[in-house]
Amino acid sequence: MxxxxxxxxxxxxxxxxxxxxxxxxxxxxxxxxxxxxxxxxxxxxxxxxxxxxxxxxxxxxxxxxxxxxxxxxxxxxxxxxxxxxxxxxxxxxxxxxxxxxxxxxxxxxxxxxxxxxxxxxxxxxxxxxxxxxxxxxxxxxxxxxxxxxxxxxxxxxxxxxxxxxxxxxxxxxxxxxxxxxxxxxxxxxxxxxxxxxxxxxxxxxxxxxxxxxxxVPAFTPTLYIDYAKRQAAAAMIVEAQQKNLQHWGLRGKGKPLTRLADDKETQKNRDITRPSDWIPPDGLEKGSCDEFPFASTYQSGTKGGVHSGDQCAQLFSWQSPNGDWWVEEWEHKNEIVVAPCIRANTPLIQNTSVGGDLGRFTQDIRLLDADPYWVQVIDTRRGIPTDEETRCHLEQRPNCHRPTNP
Structure with a gap:
């Protein structure tokens, strides 16, 4: 002024x-x-x-x-x-x-x-x-x-x-x-x-x-992923955001994700992190391979320092008796802390549904190439929780009523 x-x-x-x-x-x-x-x-x-x-x-x-x-x-x-x-x-x-x-x-x-x-x-x-x-x-x-x-x-x-x-x-x-x-x-x-x-x-x-x-491009919007509807895929995002040192897209800890608008480059990222011949570790059902950060971001693939999906921390999803889905790191090697990417075998419908959420979000708020955005997992069954509530609900903590892997 x-x-x-x-x-x-x-x-x-x-x-x-x-x-x-x-x-x-x-x-x-x-x-x-x-x-x-x-x-x-x-x-x-x-x-x-x-x-x-x-x-x-x-x-x-x-x-x-x-x-x-x-x-x-x-x-x-x-x-x-x-x-x-x-x-x-x-x-x-x-x-x-x-x-x-x-x-x-x-x-x-x-x-x-x-x-x-x-x-x-x-x-x-x-x-x-x-x-x-x-x-x-x-x-x-x-x-x-x-x-x-x-x-x-x-x-x-x-x-x-x-x-x-x-x-x-x-x-x-x-x-x-x-x-x-x-x-x-x-x-x-x-x-x-x-x-x-x-x-x-x-x-x-x-x-x-x-x-x-x-x-207003100065405003960085937030993509909300509903755990109630996208359980395994949503839980994988929370694990990645909370445990990895980069905290991709997590407001208050990490930096925003940035949209990659080039479809060919997005497919290259996808082919790197989850190739079509991907085989999960022994003992895991194949399901679909879900990755984070999203392939349509500058944080994925070679732009994010990833040249092979083998660099990703491997998670697996499982369903509790009450029907909720959760994810854990395979063999608990704690690679998730420093890995340049995270991938998990998740039910196909949940994987593709998150992709649909991201696509609609991109159009609704007019994300152009390199536009930043945050990602937050919520659970609409419990209202829209604060970040701490989300972490408590989706991480294995006392008093959060998360079931034990049978």
Missing amino acids: KSEQSCLKVTEDLTRHPEQSPAEGVGCVSAEDSFTSSGQSLVAGSSLPRVSCDNLPGVVWHMSRFSWCRRIILNYSHIKIEKGTTKITGTARYAVQQDIGLDPNSNKFGEHVDVTLIEKHGTVKSPQVSFESGCTGCNPLYARPWQGFTAIGEQETKQKDFNRYVPIQNGTKVDVDWGWEMVIKHAGVALDTKITWGDVGARCDNKVAGNRGCV
């Missing part, structure tokens, strides 16, 4: 060169800003909620994959030189809120802006403001909630909704950046005071699912 007349600089200049100070004084602006990120904006197969600042108090910067809102507080000061010293003779305090709701299935979206004068004091008697929203890559490029300057009374809000769209060619993407400018003026001050801010962007593309759509 940048002000052409920052308060610190104004005070320093006036103190250093009081003879150059205009008799009317000058204005400056300081800003209060913040940032938060929605932790539950994306669940594969669910609706895609938008975030709003309306019910959030104070200073807010809140985002999800398809929307964001921001409320900042602008503190304006009117400063004069009186008897050789700088003095604040008047103030005004504004709240500025912006909400943008993107559409995962359209290149059109809406933008909301409102400006509220919270309070004013002293020599700032009848302030006026102008406001402009700039959006590179958008049509229109600039939008204004009102033309020129307008007066806003104390506790009054001026607001406006804009509709914009981003022209996109087939098979391309467009990066969108916002920038805003607000100018404050009032009687008795020599110069108008301008403040600008931005640092929020979006991306619109026509490269996913054959349609146009827009996202």
Whole structure:
């Protein structure tokens, strides 16, 4: 956030060169800003909620994959030189809120802006403001909630909704950046005071699912895998995430997985980690060979340092008397801790179902090549658990009611 007349600089200049100070004084602006990120904006197969600042108090910067809102507080000061010293003779305090709701299935979206004068004091008697929203890559490029300057009374809000769209060619993407400018003026001050801010962007593309759509790429979404439906495959992911030192895709411990969009490269990864002639260790039924990290990520295959499936830690799945599936490491050699990949023989239907979850997730949230995402296993039979609850339920711990391998 940048002000052409920052308060610190104004005070320093006036103190250093009081003879150059205009008799009317000058204005400056300081800003209060913040940032938060929605932790539950994306669940594969669910609706895609938008975030709003309306019910959030104070200073807010809140985002999800398809929307964001921001409320900042602008503190304006009117400063004069009186008897050789700088003095604040008047103030005004504004709240500025912006909400943008993107559409995962359209290149059109809406933008909301409102400006509220919270309070004013002293020599700032009848302030006026102008406001402009700039959006590179958008049509229109600039939008204004009102033309020129307008007066806003104390506790009054001026607001406006804009509709914009981003022209996109087939098979391309467009990066969108916002920038805003607000100018404050009032009687008795020599110069108008301008403040600008931005640092929020979006991306619109026509490269996913054959349609146009827009996202907030700064937000890293989460793919949720339901243990209740994908038991052996889900348990294998938990074992890999919790026990391997890389903690692939595990928020808070590891780094996100990144999508590999090239189908031929994905197949190469699959052929390396689980070749068609794969034979499980003696004593294990063949089932299907499931791998983690997913073949369609840059963490798999040669890009992840894997040149042979023999480098993977080998897990096997088994079904308890109550019907739940679990996985364990074959021969318990603890290779899972440092192995560059994990694979397990799992029921085919569970293996392919996770692949379907990932495919739908990729389209729903418009993952492009190299886009990051987290992976979290949940159990909808118990609600959506915290990470610790998930680990307790899917790892062999006391009081988690996990059965013993018969």
